[in-house]
Amino acid sequence: MSWRSLLRPGDWGVVVLGAILCAASFPLIWRSGRADQVIIRSGGEVFAELDLARDRRIEVPGPLGTTTVAVERGRARVVSDPGPRQYCVRQGWLSRAGEIALCAPNQVSVEIAGRTRAYDSLGY
């Protein structure tokens, strides 16, 4: 009696479906912390919500002047800011969900958001 003869046609289908479910569950569940959106706030209000997949540059007005934010290859950064200490510019690229750059003097923040957040917030 061969082991293969014990499998009926529908059994193969169930096994294949199960294998597909297993294979699909890895990227579905393990990549959910991936960032997919950037939220830009100005003066506490949401100024723009951008898709991280699309490269673009946006000018955000604030009390001191214009803060420039760039989205590129799934990352975002503050390119220039009128603030005196430039912390948010020097923070560089933000790529993980929960990462945030605050340009406090100009009241602008750039935050990366994912479908699920791995961290409440990340600051350096």
Next chain:
Amino acid sequence: MTRSVIRLTATPEDHRIARLAAAAIGLSLIDAAIPLPLPGIKPGLSNIVTLIVLSRHGWRVAAWVSGLRVVASALLLGQLLAPGFFMSLAGALSSLLLLAGAVRLPRRWFGPVSWSVLAAFAHIGGQLLLARLWLIPHDGVFLLAPIFAVAALTFGIINGLIAARLLAVFALRDPHA
């Protein structure tokens, strides 16, 4: 004062359920003795008995055997009413519910391997749900789901094949049963 006598009569079916449950309990003790890298992953050998019972005696007997196995093996392992007991109860209940449907699939197409794989997935589904609702109320538990799914598929296929093989052997030995 009249002396009252309580007489319990065990029907042949009771004997059969007890015998099968004993086999399942033995296998679940072997299960507990097998070391595996991740807590929560087990071959679930006693489910072979459940599958065979399901095929030969129907869902009701299978539910009895499975329920007795969960309670008795928890007693033997000192796990009764501990979290592990409720996890195994949740797994057993959800697989039995799914098997109630799966057993109605046409036998020509779907055999013990299908039942076994489907029940294994229901088993981890029920356990993950209970774990999420009660033991670890955080979505982090679902991070383990892919690993559990692979384990369910693997052991589901293996147990299903063993059950199918044993059923074939029984059918050869006793064609009228």
